[in-house]
Amino acid sequence: MSKHKNDIYGDLEKDRENEGAEPAIPAATVVLLREHEGQNQVLMLHKTSKIAFGGMWVFPGGKIDAADYTGGLNDNAAARVAAARETEEEAGISIPADKFIWFAHWTPPASTARRFATWFFLTSTDDDHEIQVDGGEIQNHQWISPSDALQQHAKGEIDLAPPTWVSLYHLSRFDTIDQALNTLNEQPPRYYQTRVVKDQDGARVALWDGDAGYPEWDAATAGARHRLTMSKAGFAFEHDAVPY
Numbered sequence: 001m002s003k004h005k006n007d008i009y010g011d012l013e014k015d016r017e018n019e020g021a022e023p024a025i026p027a028a029t030v031v032l033l034r035e036h037e038g039q040n041q042v043l044m045l046h047k048t049s050k051i052a053f054g055g056m057w058v059f060p061g062g063k064i065d066a067a068d069y070t071g072g073l074n075d076n077a078a079a080r081v082a083a084a085r086e087t088e089e090e091a092g093i094s095i096p097a098d099k100f101i102w103f104a105h106w107t108p109p110a111s112t113a114r115r116f117a118t119w120f121f122l123t124s125t126d127d128d129h130e131i132q133v134d135g136g137e138i139q140n141h142q143w144i145s146p147s148d149a150l151q152q153h154a155k156g157e158i159d160l161a162p163p164t165w166v167s168l169y170h171l172s173r174f175d176t177i178d179q180a181l182n183t184l185n186e187q188p189p190r191y192y193q194t195r196v197v198k199d200q201d202g203a204r205v206a207l208w209d210g211d212a213g214y215p216e217w218d219a220a221t222a223g224a225r226h227r228l229t230m231s232k233a234g235f236a237f238e239h240d241a242v243p244y
Helices: 012-017 075-091 146-154 162-172 177-185
Strands: 025-036 039-047 061-063 101-107 116-124 138-144 190-193 195-198 204-207 227-231 234-238
Touching: 012 195, 025 075, 025 162, 025 177, 039 075, 039 146, 039 162, 061 075, 075 101, 075 116, 101 162, 101 177, 116 162, 116 177, 138 146, 146 162, 146 234, 162 227, 162 234
Parallel strands: 025 116, 101 190
Antiparallel strands: 025 039, 025 061, 039 138, 101 116, 195 204, 204 227, 227 234
16 A cells, blocks of 8 residues: 555654664744634644655744754753744744743654654734745745644645644644643643554554554554554544543
8 A cells, every 4th residue: 555645754664673763853843823703723834845844734843953052951942942933934923932832742753754853832822913934945824723724634635744634633622722722731741752554454554652552563453542544545543542
């Protein structure tokens, strides 16, 4: 079975061996929410085709620069600074770093091309910002409800990397922005150390901690589920191990 076009992960055997893998590049991204005409929306940016994640719709973000380490060698603090900087550079919105809720950290398998270990932050903004994209790395933007983004992805109308898709899925389950902010603020950040395997039908499956198959890299293991099946027909998320 061929890969889904948004399956960004590499060769499965290399992931198991994990030999000679370059360290993942530290990065940060911001899920920026607003309420518009009674609808919860998230800011999505459309990347140009010739850069990492080219052609995909993403959240504002980028790699953590040396200058972001303003308070010493603290990766978490630097990630906040980078998140604030990238939000201003890519979207023209200035939000203080202490307004971000750190809710997830994603690390892809060793074989992934252009591998980033990414802090995911959540915050909200007013409904009157004018978004300014650079027209270089970012060619377009849209405010969209998480559920609409997922529907467009299912129809093949937009491209979303798995971490973006899963984040949108979780956000789609909250009725209000305050509910999302409060729920994720009360929980420790969730770590997604991704392992990719194949299921019995040959579809590639991303496994995360909490899935019964995660320890042994085995999609067929019975038990709790925390996985994304990336079949050519579309993405399917199972997460009874993690309720929100």
